[in-house]
Amino acid sequence: MSRGVYMGTAFGAIQNAVFDQPAAGVHGGLYAASDINLCDAISVGEANGIDVGLGVVASAIASAKISGINDLEAKLPAAADAAIYGFVIRTQAGCTDASGKNYVPAKRQATVLRYDRVGGRFWYKMPAAFTPASKVYIAYTDDAAAGGKGHLTVTTEASKHFELTKLKIRNSGSAGDLALIEIVALGRIKHV
Numbered sequence: 001m002s003r004g005v006y007m008g009t010a011f012g013a014i015q016n017a018v019f020d021q022p023a024a025g026v027h028g029g030l031y032a033a034s035d036i037n038l039c040d041a042i043s044v045g046e047a048n049g050i051d052v053g054l055g056v057v058a059s060a061i062a063s064a065k066i067s068g069i070n071d072l073e074a075k076l077p078a079a080a081d082a083a084i085y086g087f088v089i090r091t092q093a094g095c096t097d098a099s100g101k102n103y104v105p106a107k108r109q110a111t112v113l114r115y116d117r118v119g120g121r122f123w124y125k126m127p128a129a130f131t132p133a134s135k136v137y138i139a140y141t142d143d144a145a146a147g148g149k150g151h152l153t154v155t156t157e158a159s160k161h162f163e164l165t166k167l168k169i170r171n172s173g174s175a176g177d178l179a180l181i182e183i184v185a186l187g188r189i190k191h192v
Contacts, residue, residue: 025123025178028052028090028102036119039089041109045073049095049105050088053124054150055138055164056112058085074110076149077140080162084138086112087122115166118185123178130154130179131172137161152181 028051030037042058044050056074064071077084089111094102104110113120127147134154139147141160147153153161154169170180 025180026090027123027125027178028054028088029123030089030113031121031123031180031182037089037121038114038117038119039111040072040086040114042085042112043070043073044104044106044108044110045075047106049103049108050074050076050110050150052088052090052094052102052104053122053152055084055087055115055152056110056150057082058112074112077138078149079140080159082140082162084115084164086114086116089113089122113183115164115183117183119183121170121180121182124152124181126173126175126177126179127151127153128155128175129173130169130177132169134169136164136167136169136181138164 025031043061045059045061050056055077057077058072059075061071061073072085074085074088088104090102091111093109093111094104096102113122135156137153137156139149139151139153139161142148143157143160152164152167156163166183166185168182168184170182173179
């Protein structure tokens with residue numbers, strides 16, 4: 001007698017295939033669990049939280065009790081010379097808003113893939129078509145055309161974006177597709 005619940009094969013696995021990596025990427029997610037992903041956990045310093053995938057800067061928390069332990073908070077870049085700390089990564093500890101967007105709430109610990117170290121790949125839903133030859137820019141204004149602070153793009157507008165030369169796109173796609181972004185060595189920030 002069936003109760004409408006899938007129970008698998010008797011004395012066998014409940015699923016017919018097991019994988020150690022996800023089959024498809026998700027916006028703001030790491031490319032692979034086995035990569036050398038150099039991530040830190042830092043507090044979110046934005047009142048409305050920070051969406052996954054966004055680039056952030058880190059500022060010191062003056063009230064930190066011990067230097068080097070929970071003494072930084074992630075904020076969105078607000079200037080053309082912002083020192084990018086890294087990118088907020090999607091984790092199982094994150095939240096989802098009513099529209100389905102993943103984010104990390106204010107004062108919670110965000111997993112941040114470090115920009116200043118070599119290593120790490122993540123997925124980012126690009127707003128325009130891209131190729132491996134595309135340059136990657138980050139917005140530092142709230143202007144909607146720029147995507148808003150911390151958003152990545154392959155198109156640039158003066159006084160709204162600056163280039164992140166350590167980021168390289170490893171695939172091609174159309175607007176709305178996931179770009180595989182890798183942090184590579186010997187990069188520097190180039191202002192436009």
